[in-house]
Amino acid sequence: QQQVKQSPQSLIVQKGGISIINCAYENTAFDYFPWYQQFPGKGPALLIAIRPDVSEKKEGRFTISFNKSAKQFSLHIMDSQPGDSATYFCAARRDNFNKFYFGSGTKLNVKP
Amino acid sequence: KAGVTQTPRYLIKTRGQQVTLSCSPISGHRSVSWYQQTPGQGLQFLFEYFSETQRNKGNFPGRFSGRQFSNSRSEMNVSTLELGDSALYLCASSLTGSEQYFGPGTRLTVT
Numbered sequence: 001q002q003q004v005k006q007s008p009q010s011l012i013v014q015k016g017g018i019s020i021i022n023c024a025y026e027n028t029a030f031d032y033f034p035w036y037q038q039f040p041g042k043g044p045a046l047l048i049a050i051r052p053d054v055s056e057k058k059e060g061r062f063t064i065s066f067n068k069s070a071k072q073f074s075l076h077i078m079d080s081q082p083g084d085s086a087t088y089f090c091a092a093r094r095d096n097f098n099k100f101y102f103g104s105g106t107k108l109n110v111k112p
Numbered sequence: 113k114a115g116v117t118q119t120p121r122y123l124i125k126t127r128g129q130q131v132t133l134s135c136s137p138i139s140g141h142r143s144v145s146w147y148q149q150t151p152g153q154g155l156q157f158l159f160e161y162f163s164e165t166q167r168n169k170g171n172f173p174g175r176f177s178g179r180q181f182s183n184s185r186s187e188m189n190v191s192t193l194e195l196g197d198s199a200l201y202l203c204a205s206s207l208t209g210s211e212q213y214f215g216p217g218t219r220l221t222v223t
Binding site: 034036042043044045046049089091098099100105 | 116206
């Protein structure tokens with residue numbers, strides 16, 4: 001059973017547009033929700049993360065929106081750039097356990 | 113500060129053989145986690161070590177094992193390799209347990 005469901009599988013956005021990736025979870029014991037960015041041939045890099053007591057977190061062009069009641073969270077990339085083209089993963093960690101469950105990934109392609 | 117390093121970067125093994133992968137965490141990080149990444153299954157948690165003790169374990173068979181040394185370096189071992197073990201094996205280190213920093217991975221191909 002997949003603990004974290006991510007959509008869409010792939011996304012094409014024009015340069016300057018907004019990229020939106022969504023994730024949903026079932027386990028209410030999850031307490032930490034990071035997003036990772038992965039380029040081909042590289043390991044995932046931590047992008048931004050949020051805890052369930054906050055509804056939104058912004059860092060530069062990247063924003064996480066968190067809806068605790070709906071058990072959903074999303075990544076918004078504002079003013080998307082070709083350099084943002086990568087695969088993005090959401091993840092969730094169970095409280096007090098360093099065991100992360102990852103979404104299936106979204107391949108983002110930003111067209112120039 | 114140096115990042116997480118993994119060796120070797122690429123490895124080709126034959127079915128039935130065993131393999132050992134190495135991970136050096138960021139200096140000061142005591143938590144090391146291992147993940148398997150495949151196109152079909154995505155990123156799956158293998159196990160986590162903290163201060164030389166396995167603290168968490170994923171749902172992988174006993175052929176997958178690991179250990180951590182006193183300097184926090186970690187090794188992962190896979191015995192009796194199967195074709196399905198072909199994957200990118202990622203190591204991640206953490207200071208607090210929340211923010212994980214991944215290495216570049218070891219690409220294992222089993223023939």
